[in-house]
Amino acid sequence: MSGQRERILAPHRSIRRFRPEPLPEGTLERLVAEAQRAPTDATGQMYSFVRVADPAVRERIAAFSGEQQHIVEAAEFLVVCADLHRLFRVLKLRGLKVGRFPAVGLHLGVVDATLAAQRLIDAAEAMGLGICCIGGVLNGIEELVERLALPTGVVPLFGLCLGWPAEAPAPRPRVALDAVLHEDRYRDQSAAEIEGDVAAMAATTRSGDWVKVLARYFAAGGVMEQREAALRRVLERQGFAW
Amino acid sequence: MSGQRERILAPHRSIRRFRPEPLPEGTLERLVAEAQRAPTDATGQMYSFVRVADPAVRERIAAFSGEQQHIVEAAEFLVVCADLHRLFRVLKLRGLKVGRFPAVGLHLGVVDATLAAQRLIDAAEAMGLGICCIGGVLNGIEELVERLALPTGVVPLFGLCLGWPAEAPAPRPRVALDAVLHEDRYRDQSAAEIEGDVAAMAATTRSGDWVKVLARYFAAGGVMEQREAALRRVLERQGFAW
Numbered sequence: 001m002s003g004q005r006e007r008i009l010a011p012h013r014s015i016r017r018f019r020p021e022p023l024p025e026g027t028l029e030r031l032v033a034e035a036q037r038a039p040t041d042a043t044g045q046m047y048s049f050v051r052v053a054d055p056a057v058r059e060r061i062a063a064f065s066g067e068q069q070h071i072v073e074a075a076e077f078l079v080v081c082a083d084l085h086r087l088f089r090v091l092k093l094r095g096l097k098v099g100r101f102p103a104v105g106l107h108l109g110v111v112d113a114t115l116a117a118q119r120l121i122d123a124a125e126a127m128g129l130g131i132c133c134i135g136g137v138l139n140g141i142e143e144l145v146e147r148l149a150l151p152t153g154v155v156p157l158f159g160l161c162l163g164w165p166a167e168a169p170a171p172r173p174r175v176a177l178d179a180v181l182h183e184d185r186y187r188d189q190s191a192a193e194i195e196g197d198v199a200a201m202a203a204t205t206r207s208g209d210w211v212k213v214l215a216r217y218f219a220a221g222g223v224m225e226q227r228e229a230a231l232r233r234v235l236e237r238q239g240f241a242w
Numbered sequence: 243m244s245g246q247r248e249r250i251l252a253p254h255r256s257i258r259r260f261r262p263e264p265l266p267e268g269t270l271e272r273l274v275a276e277a278q279r280a281p282t283d284a285t286g287q288m289y290s291f292v293r294v295a296d297p298a299v300r301e302r303i304a305a306f307s308g309e310q311q312h313i314v315e316a317a318e319f320l321v322v323c324a325d326l327h328r329l330f331r332v333l334k335l336r337g338l339k340v341g342r343f344p345a346v347g348l349h350l351g352v353v354d355a356t357l358a359a360q361r362l363i364d365a366a367e368a369m370g371l372g373i374c375c376i377g378g379v380l381n382g383i384e385e386l387v388e389r390l391a392l393p394t395g396v397v398p399l400f401g402l403c404l405g406w407p408a409e410a411p412a413p414r415p416r417v418a419l420d421a422v423l424h425e426d427r428y429r430d431q432s433a434a435e436i437e438g439d440v441a442a443m444a445a446t447t448r449s450g451d452w453v454k455v456l457a458r459y460f461a462a463g464g465v466m467e468q469r470e471a472a473l474r475r476v477l478e479r480q481g482f483a484w
Contacts (some may be wrong), residue, residue, distance in 0.1 A: 007276075007363050008272065008275055008365040008368050008369060009279070009364060028423075028427065030250065032415070032422065033290050033419055033421050036422060037253065039254065039255045039256060041375070041400075042377065042459040042460070042465070043421065043443065043452065043456070048422050048423075048424055048428065050426070050427075051424065051426070052426045071271070087419060089431070090431070090456055091442065091460060091461055093436055094453050094457075097461060098460065098461060098462065099463065099466055100467060101465050101466040101470040102470075103441060103470055103473045103477060104466045104467075104470050104473050107352065107473060108377070111352060111399055114352070115359070115360045115375075118280060118357045118364070119251065119360055119363075119364060126251060132281075133281040134282065135283040138349075148424075149427040149428050150428050151430070157392050158283075159348070172285070174278040174287060175287055175328075175337060177274055177275055177278065179328060180274065180278060180287065180289060181270075181274050181291050181293060182290055182292045182293065183293050184299065184390070185292075185389075186391050186393060188393070192327040194331060194335055194476070197332070197434060198332065205285075210285065210460060211332060211336050211338070213284070213369065214333060215336075217284040217332070218333060218340065218341055219333055219338045219341055220339040220340065220341045221341065222348070223284070224284075224346045225342060227342035228343040228344075228345055228346050229308070231345045231346050231349060231377060232345045235345060
């Protein structure tokens with residue numbers, strides 16, 4: 001994909017090695033202010049960012065996320081959370097009864113938080129900062145809820161490392177554009193198209209076989225299945241079970 | 243918030259009036275290519291965009307979303323979907339058994355799709371295009387799944403109008419920055435801080451009372467509660483119930 005089209009935004013690639021310098025004074029706040037400009041459903045702003053400053057907590061998160069040392073070394077590490085709690089407090093302060101909509105609430109919270117986080121990412125990359133999203137926080141999601149003292153209505157989604165890049169990896173490949181863009185009706189790919197994606201994605205792997213990466217995460221017995229029970233418990237505990 | 247800090251990205255405000263011109267040839271594809279550069283969990287790219295070209299379908303979506311005529315008038319209208327289906331087909335093509343992780347799958351799909359969509363939005367706004375996210379598609383989500391022929395593993399999240407702006411509204415207010423940015427532990431706002439947010443958000447409303455807007459959507463008997471049953475049925479039907 002790269003090189004075929006003129007770029008609009010700064011090119012994204014995950015950065016896992018950072019220079020030790022902190023962000024300049026006020027930069028994190030500027031980035032969060034940009035995040036707040038993202039679209040939000042029904043003026044709800046259903047998200048929170050928890051900045052993890054405590055080095056011991058960073059070490060713990062790095063450990064359960066799979067020894068990802070960039071979580072410790074990045075200038076900043078944020079936990080991006082869906083947050084219905086703050087909104088509900090506004091209603092309660094005026095004596096109003098909060099609705100019960102756990103599925104819709106989770107949907108809205110995850111969308112709102114992720115819109116804000118990606119706007120923060122695009123702003124950070126426009127400034128020359130590097131980022132890395134950490135899906136592995138799901139491995140220790142119950143511990144994370146405890147350590148960050150997240151109230152009912154708040155769920156951690158992913159982590160976000162931010163800092164000055166100390167590496168310049170090439171952008172990773174992606175599946176074909178027409179795999180993700182449909183017209184009027186969902187169009188299934190042919191087997192040949194899928195094989196084309198598998199070939200294109202080979203460069204993102206060490207083994208040269210994208211299917212091995214997918215299998216490790218998404219096949220029966222894989223990483224995602226192992227994360228399922230804890231996420232369900234957290235969703236129940238935080239008020240999003242139905 | 244606006245004016246206090248130097249901007250990094252193009253300022254976002256929802257655009258609901260569009261000039262009738264189409265996007266230049268290839269622009270939608272450039273924007274989707276930018277969306278594809280967003281971070282994605284475990285190389286999964288768990289999203290699809292359905293471009294709605296059929297005017298009759300646009301009219302239907304506008305009707306059930308609450309007479310939002312910009313859905314019909316925008317140069318482009320996309321339905322942003324979480325998509326685990328495409329990924330699962332890769333595994334099946336190689337004879338692998340797909341894992342069972344409905345809660346994690348929904349989490350990953352919504353995050354991945356929304357990261358991609360917000361990168362598309364930031365790229366569109368950088369080009370001078372206007373956008374409007376349409377959460378109201380949830381009002382007709384079962385019909386939408388049928389009309390777009392979405393297979394198991396695919397769930398519509400929100401709509402996205404794109405086009406040349408025919409209005410220049412001021413950016414909307416937001417809650418205080420320190421309401422959304424916490425350090426190490428979640429910090430609850432004081433009642434005075436909440437009242438400060440309510441005052442700041444007044445400008446986003448016709449009535450001058452933000453709590454009335456929130457109540458209409460989020461209080462008992464409100465819009466979000468009315469959307470709950472249909473979303474649950476769609477999540478069950480599409481393979482995301484647990």
